Amino acid sequence: MKNKVSARAHTNIALIKYWGKQDPDLIIPYNNSLSLTLEHFYTDTTVTFDDTLSEDTFFLNDQRINDKKVVHFLDIVRDKAQKNVFAKVESTNHVPTSAGLASSASAYAALALAASSAIGLQLTKRELSRLARRGSGSASRSIFGGLVEWEKGHNDEDSFAVPIEENVTWDIQMIAIMINSHEKEIDSRSGMQHSVDTSPFYHDWVKTTEQDLIDMKDAISKRDLAKVGQIAENNAMKMHATTLSANPSFTYFNPDSIRAMDAVKNLRKSGITCYFTMDAGPNVKIICSKAETPYILNKLSPLFGADNLLVAKPGPGATII
Numbered sequence: 001m002k003n004k005v006s007a008r009a010h011t012n013i014a015l016i017k018y019w020g021k022q023d024p025d026l027i028i029p030y031n032n033s034l035s036l037t038l039e040h041f042y043t044d045t046t047v048t049f050d051d052t053l054s055e056d057t058f059f060l061n062d063q064r065i066n067d068k069k070v071v072h073f074l075d076i077v078r079d080k081a082q083k084n085v086f087a088k089v090e091s092t093n094h095v096p097t098s099a100g101l102a103s104s105a106s107a108y109a110a111l112a113l114a115a116s117s118a119i120g121l122q123l124t125k126r127e128l129s130r131l132a133r134r135g136s137g138s139a140s141r142s143i144f145g146g147l148v149e150w151e152k153g154h155n156d157e158d159s160f161a162v163p164i165e166e167n168v169t170w171d172i173q174m175i176a177i178m179i180n181s182h183e184k185e186i187d188s189r190s191g192m193q194h195s196v197d198t199s200p201f202y203h204d205w206v207k208t209t210e211q212d213l214i215d216m217k218d219a220i221s222k223r224d225l226a227k228v229g230q231i232a233e234n235n236a237m238k239m240h241a242t243t244l245s246a247n248p249s250f251t252y253f254n255p256d257s258i259r260a261m262d263a264v265k266n267l268r269k270s271g272i273t274c275y276f277t278m279d280a281g282p283n284v285k286i287i288c289s290k291a292e293t294p295y296i297l298n299k300l301s302p303l304f305g306a307d308n309l310l311v312a313k314p315g316p317g318a319t320i321i
């Protein structure tokens with residue numbers, strides 16, 4: 001038996017962050033999060049289940065990788081299908097490698113769709129979101145396009161993403177500023193666990209995200225880009241406050257990240273509607289309008305290099321290709 005399926009999923013950037021797990025095994029978060037799936041960055045994954053294989057193999061950008069998380073994920077898929085068959089997984093990240101945007105979100109959303117389809121499971125999008133969540137929390141959101149909310153839930157059944165606006169018709173997009181990271185970053189999984197375990201502000205962070213989410217959904221319903229940006233920027237900085245206040249302290253900011261955040265604030269002072277967000281890396285993502293993107297690029301290119309400014313508009317959910 002040899003079944004092969006390919007899928008594509010796009011990465012997403014959270015406007016209200018997921019940062020910390022109530023249940024690390026099932027990947028159940030402490031709070032709801034909300035993201036924008038992006039057109040520009042995506043992962044293509046081909047999964048071939050083949051009963052002549054004696055082990056799972058995984059190739060990322062044509063390089064063989066031994067990744068226990070992928071094997072664990074395939075075990076979950078095999079268990080769901082009640083089938084004992086190995087797979088060959090071939091993934092290509094269409095993200096500039098230096099970008100540090102090669103997120104687990106697009107990778108596990110594409111893997112969830114390709115693997116479940118190849119093994120013969122016909123999952124609903126909600127079931128796919130729950131499955132992708134088992135690979136990486138943010139992947140639950142990349143099953144859907146546009147603006148998406150991950151409902152935290154309490155268990156494997158009720159923790160999944162729902163679309164808020166899959167086809168975004170109003171003017172919002174992002175510009176990712178590629179910042180060079182010299183030191184090895186702390187990956188999001190260990191970073192968030194350390195914040196949960198040691199930051200005295202962690203549970204206050206969780207509390208404030210509840211109101212942020214309400215305010216964000218109201219701003220989205222009003223197509224109020226400035227309000228969306230202001231809430232997103234403040235939410236991201238509160239998330240990063242839990243890393244600075246962890247013990248020992250750590251941060252994803254580097255000097256160029258600070259320079260980029262200052263540049264965004266200066267543009268805003270000059271009347272441009274632009275806000276920033278940051279995740280588990282030094283890159284800064286600008287939330288802005290298509291209309292003002294050319295002006296922003298023109299102002300930031302001399303500071304960061306035009307090649308390091310990547311424009312990304314809202315993108316689609318995961319699909320079979």
Ligand SMILES: O=C(O)C[C@@](O)(CF)CCOP(=O)(O)OP(=O)(O)O
Nearest residue numbers: 014017018136137138188189279280
């Ligand atoms: O995307 C967000 O909401 C915020 C973050 O990007 C901030 F860095 C975290 C994403 O964490 P993820 O990689 O999904 O963790 P996993 O569940 O441990 O695999």
